[in-house]
Amino acid sequence: MSGPNVHRDARHMALAQVGAQGQERIAAASALVVGVGGLGCAAATYLASAGAGELCLVDFDAVDATNLGRQVLFGPGDIGDAKAAIAADKLAQQNPAIRIRAITDRLDESALREAVAKAHVVLDCTDNFATRFQVNDACVDAGRCLVSGSAIRFEGQLAVFGPDYSGSPCYRCLYTEADESLLDCAGNGVFAPVPGVIGTMMAVEALKFLAGLDSPRGTLRLYEAGSGNFHSVNIPKRPDCPACG
Numbered sequence: 001m002s003g004p005n006v007h008r009d010a011r012h013m014a015l016a017q018v019g020a021q022g023q024e025r026i027a028a029a030s031a032l033v034v035g036v037g038g039l040g041c042a043a044a045t046y047l048a049s050a051g052a053g054e055l056c057l058v059d060f061d062a063v064d065a066t067n068l069g070r071q072v073l074f075g076p077g078d079i080g081d082a083k084a085a086i087a088a089d090k091l092a093q094q095n096p097a098i099r100i101r102a103i104t105d106r107l108d109e110s111a112l113r114e115a116v117a118k119a120h121v122v123l124d125c126t127d128n129f130a131t132r133f134q135v136n137d138a139c140v141d142a143g144r145c146l147v148s149g150s151a152i153r154f155e156g157q158l159a160v161f162g163p164d165y166s167g168s169p170c171y172r173c174l175y176t177e178a179d180e181s182l183l184d185c186a187g188n189g190v191f192a193p194v195p196g197v198i199g200t201m202m203a204v205e206a207l208k209f210l211a212g213l214d215s216p217r218g219t220l221r222l223y224e225a226g227s228g229n230f231h232s233v234n235i236p237k238r239p240d241c242p243a244c245g
């Protein structure tokens with residue numbers, strides 16, 4: 001991977017909060033994006049354009065016609081092809097200076113843990129609790145910052161966890177296996193730009209973390225697209241949490 005580019009990254013380096021030092025940290029960092037759907041397309045696009053040095057995109061799914069309304073890296077010609085591979089190709093054209101790896105196999109637990117341990121920040125852009133819990137547990141055990149997002153109907157959610165879980169909550173402090181029925185995108189529908197809003201906010205939080213900026217931890221931010229309102233609630237740490245308790 002190469003360092004910051006004085007032209008491409010100029011507007012970041014002009015920011016007092018980022019500067020050359022922050023951009024060097026971003027350029028030296030590795031981000032793992034698990035799930036390249038509506039959230040992952042938006043998050044990965046900004047991580048790539050902002051010069052995150054190494055991106056690893058994980059998705060075993062193929063592009064489907066029902067994805068095209070909101071998964072903005074894909075077009076009709078991509079239907080049937082592996083999402084992670086298509087996204088990696090398009091983002092490599094967007095920013096040839098970064099390294100992008102696509103994992104198109106279904107990761108077992110040990111492969112997922114290995115991928116998490118190699119990353120500085122992990123973005124959970126998946127759509128099911130089983131994978132979300134696995135990603136969370138790997139982040140807690142490896143001490144990695146986890147940026148978690150979700151979008152369904154007109155609602156979006158965003159939270160940042162870790163990398164120090166000793167005094168702050170994890171994703172399992174928020175949800176348990178009993179909540180499984182909450183997420184069903186196909187059945188409930190999703191308003192197209194909502195995953196884009198949340199995925200973009202996930203990139204904001206991941207890039208802030210990589211640049212060394214502060215970010216609220218253990219706070220759940222909720223976006224309600226119907227009213228256009230955001231609000232935040234604190235996530236208490238569960239003393240009996242199976243992952244971080």
Ligand SMILES: [Zn+2]
Nearest residue numbers: 170173241244
């Ligand atoms: Zn926990």
